[in-house]
Amino acid sequence: xxxxxxxVLFTIILAVAGIRSAWxxxxxxxxxxxxAQCHGLKGNGAGINxxxxxxxxxxxxxxxxxxxxxxxxLYLAIEQGGVAVGKSALMPAWNGxxxxxxxxxxxxxxxxxxxxxxx
Ligand code: HEC
Numbered sequence: 001x002x003x004x005x006x007x008v009l010f011t012i013i014l015a016v017a018g019i020r021s022a023w024x025x026x027x028x029x030x031x032x033x034x035x036a037q038c039h040g041l042k043g044n045g046a047g048i049n050x051x052x053x054x055x056x057x058x059x060x061x062x063x064x065x066x067x068x069x070x071x072x073x074l075y076l077a078i079e080q081g082g083v084a085v086g087k088s089a090l091m092p093a094w095n096g097x098x099x100x101x102x103x104x105x106x107x108x109x110x111x112x113x114x115x116x117x118x119x
Contacts, residue, residue: 027109030102034094043113055088066114074107 032041038057040046045059060066076084078098082091094103111117 027102027105030098031106031109034097035106038090043110053090055082055090057091060110060113063114063116066110067116067119070118071107071111074110075103078103078106 031039031043035043036047038045038047038049038053039060040050040057043060045057045062047057050057058065073085077087077091079093079095081093082088084093098106
């Protein structure tokens, strides 16, 4: 490898690593990628799939309802799907797709969306 290609290659590797970590560590981008088609880009439950679903996706901005849900139950619903918390199987399980840390960050992001904490 000559003297020019090595720094170029190194720069590309750094750039790709930077983009990957910026993407993976951002709960908002994960939410937009994985959750928005049902829960809506704003988290208000008005995603594109809503009209065709027999269960209405949770409105994560609802300040009356969201405080009633415990953080551990939000985590469980995301990790193992709606069935794990007695809700619809239309809410998918995300274990294997999202890491433990990413799910915890999304729970914190949901708390930002509703601007609330558990009761
Ligand atoms: C295919 C559609 C769909 C996708 C994608 C989806 N959800 Fe859901 N989600 C639902 C539906 C439908 C419900 C409501 C289930 C019910 O009330 O029976 C729900 C409910 C929930 C609940 C509330 C559970 C409760 O106790 O009320 C949480 C939290 C949640 N979703 C988070 C997420 C997150 C975070 C993502 C992305 C990682 C996501 N959902 C992706 C459809 C979806």
